[in-house]
Amino acid sequence: MKWFAAAALGCTLLPFSTVAAQQGARVQDIDTSLSACDDFDNYANGQWRKQNPMPAIQTSWALRTVTQEETTAKLRGLLDEASSKKQAAGSTEQLVGDFYGACMDEAAVNAAGLKPLQATLARVDAIKDARGVQTTIVDLMKVGVRAPLDISSSQDAHAPLDTIAEISIRGLGLPDRDYYLRNEPRYKEIREKYTAHVEAMFKLAGYSEVQAKEATDAVLKIETKLAEARLSRVELREPKNTDHPMQFSELTKQYPGFDWAATYKALNIPQGKLNLSQPKLTTAFLTELKQTPVGEWKAYLRWMVLHADAAYLPTTFVDENFRFFGTVMTGVKEQRPRWQRCSRLVDSQLGEALGKKYVEVYFSPEAKARAREMAVNIAEQLKLSITNNDWMTQATKAKALEKVAALNIKVGYPDKWKDYSSVKVTRGDFLSDVMSTQSFEIRDDLGRIGKPLDRGRWDMTPPTMNAYYNPQMNEVVVPAGYLQPPGFNPKGIDAINYGAIGVTIGHEISHGVDDEGAQFAADGSLTMWWTPEDFEKFKTKTACTTQQYDNYFIEPGIHHNGKLVTGEALGDLGGVNLALRAYEKSREGKGPEATVDGLTPEQQFFLAEAQWRGALVRPEAARSQVQVDPHPLGKWRVLGPLSNMPEFEKAWGCKKGDPMVRAETCKVW
Template identity: 35%
Template sequence: MRRSFVLTTLLAASALSACATTPPPQTGNADPIAVTETAAPAPKPEIGDFGFDVAGMDRSVKPGDNFYKYANGTWEKITPIPADKSNYGMFTALDDLSKSRTRELLDAAKGDPNSKIGVAYATYLDQAAIEAKGLAPIQPWLTEIKGLSSKAGYAALAAKASQAGVGAPFSAYVGPDDKTPTVYALQTSQGGLGMPDRDYYLSTDAKLVEQRKAYQAHLAKMLTLAGEPNAAARAAAIVAFETQIARAHWTRIESRDANKTYNKMTVADLQRRAPGFDFATYFRTLGANTPDVIVAQPTAFTGMAKVIGAAPLAVLKDQLLVRSLDGFAGVLPQAFDQESFTFYGTVLSGTPQQEERWKRAVDFTSEAVADDVSKAYVAKFFPPATKAAADELVRNVTEAMGRRIDNLDWMAPETKAKARAKLAAFTPKIGYPDRWRDMSDLTITPGDAFGNMLRANQWQQRYNVQHLGKPIQKWEWFMTPMTVNAYANPVMNEIVFPAAILQPPFFDPNADPAVNYGAIGAVIGHEISHHFDDQGRKYDVNGSLTDWWTPQDVKRFEERTAALVKQYDAYEPLPGLHVKGELTLGENIADLAGLTAAWDAYTHAYPNDQKVIDGFGPEQRFYLGWAQVWRRSYREANLRQRLLTDPHSPSEQRAWVVRNLDPWYQGYKPAAGEYLFLAPEQRVRIW
């Protein structure tokens, strides 16, 4: 599954059209009554005069030198990053709005003992009760870990940890089989690291070396807080063990290749390839009783299993111990909660201050009892008229993508026909699912914050594994309606837009259409084009991972994508740290293609739009809409982490994709020599 990707109040259903007073009906032979129609004022957009915040621009910057700064420079200068954020922009602002709205629902429910969401929320909020219980709620689990007496029982214990939501050496989940997407399959991938990526263990970069030392100190502190002796030495042993695991890991670039990560084998074959860890027991304990498994990184599994087989049992137990304390820190005494935040929030992401408890309670409840919260959210905050308007935009951008495919000069006719068939088979999902999961068997108990989190994690894992042997559930979503994001799922051949992203600055029915198409239209195009990016293109009309392009098509496509990799490799957001063009390729293709399709959709829907608003013509307004949604400032630690791990380019560089698009040049007239200027033959053109 691929994922792509403030502000104001809910869009009212009546805001979609202006209305006029209606004259009274005429009856009999009476003289007609003179009636003067008075049009109601046109509804104003939530942002500025036409949907864009002109005051946030910095017009001292030439668009051709830095279009992001030109569109957003003043906003960036005057908008601080809140103390509880690692970065701040349009996504985070909308996320705050989503949390506030959800809080309103949960506050109303928390006094009702029969409300599952109310009880979950109120119990998480009650820090005094959590503090009073100390480690007693988690103690049975910690005792079970410490009581493991032989390596023979490690795989089963690791599986129980995974069921509890605690990081284990290998992740396992059930999803559609990429090559037979009509059935579910057990799938597994590398894990076992407490820091975000192998580079955090292996790089000699001074900043990462510093964070590595802080990680070891953090592990020692957590062990000490739990009353464990010899904490420093035990922490050092955990870091040494995880460093060996990191050496076996595939890179993120290797792990995004859909073909390389599809390795179907029997569990017995995996065991032969990777002795040292009891995979059969691990999967069986998870409830995944199936003879076959799809392994994402087989050589990493071989290396990791060897490391695990050679590791002392005490180190394996200690790793599960600290991972459990970190995983449940939010429902443990304050000392654990604060220490976990200090490392993961402040050291790794640069965030000075932890979020208020109510925000974290909203997050917990929205994840633990997701469908119950979601139903209440969409009933109050997502009117049908917004969904209908978004449906129309999706149709228009999808049709534009079809026209783009028809007019390609590098794709063979037979491949075009298959691409068009794939496009026609898309399932767009807008706002929220058309059915909900039954969570009635999830037990939420007043006063038991730890137990509620544990049972919710176990419910989610059990629900996932129970898909084995069942028909594909195409109605399922992998984001909640409260999520400010969107995603494309090539195996399901679907594009998904949660309710929370369908509001300003992404979408406002009262905004200028050019701004809407440059914002949510481009996001829609982004998700559509993920199905045709360097990995999504490998899935056919049925969502099956298969080779359906001609060799000549692949060659010409890869020539174009190589130019995009080179373009992004050149960007250096932090001194000495560049964007990884190969890691971010799929998202960069989707940005480029999404904007291209959205512009075509806009000009097709509004072919005669030549109006000028506040001095901006249609091309200019369209790309301002795009730039505005990427307003975001980062703390250095967070930006560093993203450059190492995130398949998305930073927001500033995402705005720069306009340098490849001819309509941007028509609108802004950048000159040769300006930083973003590319001669026509240098512009990357794919879809």
């Protein structure tokens, strides 16, 4: 089972003006016509939003989006340089330069049409029987098409030093099962438009009107059956719901109808212990293999190929894919420039090759040391909170402190870089390059099965503008891309660094003791280390946050699902509390920082949090996010935690009854 919580941003990119580093909070962004005690998100960001309306290519819009664009522009500079001259075969420069160059050659991609996919599509077309369906499903998985089977490596939840196989069933084109099953008008509308999109893609691939409709009917039939058996997003947040360890021999006996032995052999993975993430869904998949006609499976598999590779095909496919998944699903009006798409793609496909070049140029030892110091200080505050609280017994406190003491903090980039020497990339065949890098990642991942856990691996690339906590590894990871102005400046003042990036680090550290992380012990095992009485008290405290977010509406009739966002909301609440206390502790012996532009250090801290966290989101994207994303919308990541804090109330002179002062405050750490 794989679990990690990230501080999701949900931003797309565009060219924009450079974000200037400054010492204090960005007073020029504040809307002084508003009250800080009414809506602190609008107060802190209102003027910036007036001067910087959301561009057509954005799903969400925030100050950090601009910083994210700066990172993409830096990557483009590295890639332009690498692709502009002939590089030594197999070198990092050759890999990233030729991949980027092939991606940027839109004319060549258009001229090739579907030829690069012919071998894959021919494999689907050649299926004669149920056996052929199975072998093709496995062949597609080797090149990154989960249709719907996915086998990957996973840390053993009960023997955390071991790496085992994880078997999952995916295969949905829409983001979540509810899009297939619920009958409210907005879900029906999405299904209708998705049906039209699938038909359009089949037509672009050469199907007639009648053929496209028949194929689409088959696709929706299979996807709906899979959706019916899939756990809900809330159910998926409970670790025990996806914890089903067994031996390979048990898999073959309990889930017959698939040649598991041949599959393991084809993927070159050892037969041994594994985890089956969703047994009911696996049974539904096997039932469909048995009952659904081969012709319908062929249509589904062909769709899965087109869907998975749509972004790498000629412009007609790219545009149709964007029309539905960009405009319909998220409200974006225009597609990003190709250089942005290609830069991001190199980062996702060859992330540690490009990331190594990025940190050499843009990430200093000083930044790494300053960020690590902040993280250590924030973790110390969690220890103090555990030690001093009055609701946990000493037995549970000891286990909690053991977990925080074992926390591994990773900053910037991996100690050991990934070896891409087996990857083949050429300038002339973009889709083949994508398949080559995807196949490498799959081989690299499957190659870990049956081996001791490698704690040096990262789940994000160094230039990533994000961070995460992995409860099984008990680690916080903060990539270099996240550690830059205005959220972080190694030469900047503490109030801003702790208020922006410090809150993010605190958020991730808090995940170790949120409603999910609290179920994993210090060694990463899925173990109940609380006394039953203490865990009941803990659940009572988290219920306050669940109820709070259930009452945050994005529009009439649509609100956050408190149970879905509880973990991330607890991370936000814990993050800002821990970061503030760590900031105050860091000033001991130094004296308070100066008031800047009339703002006290505490006010600057809270402004930094709001200006880094706050974001506008398009209505279409917001509707999807509250359905599938465990993160609250940006607005509520400001208002939610800060309205629970007496320190915020004091810093801004708010009073009881103000919107930013909750009558019933929630607090855990």
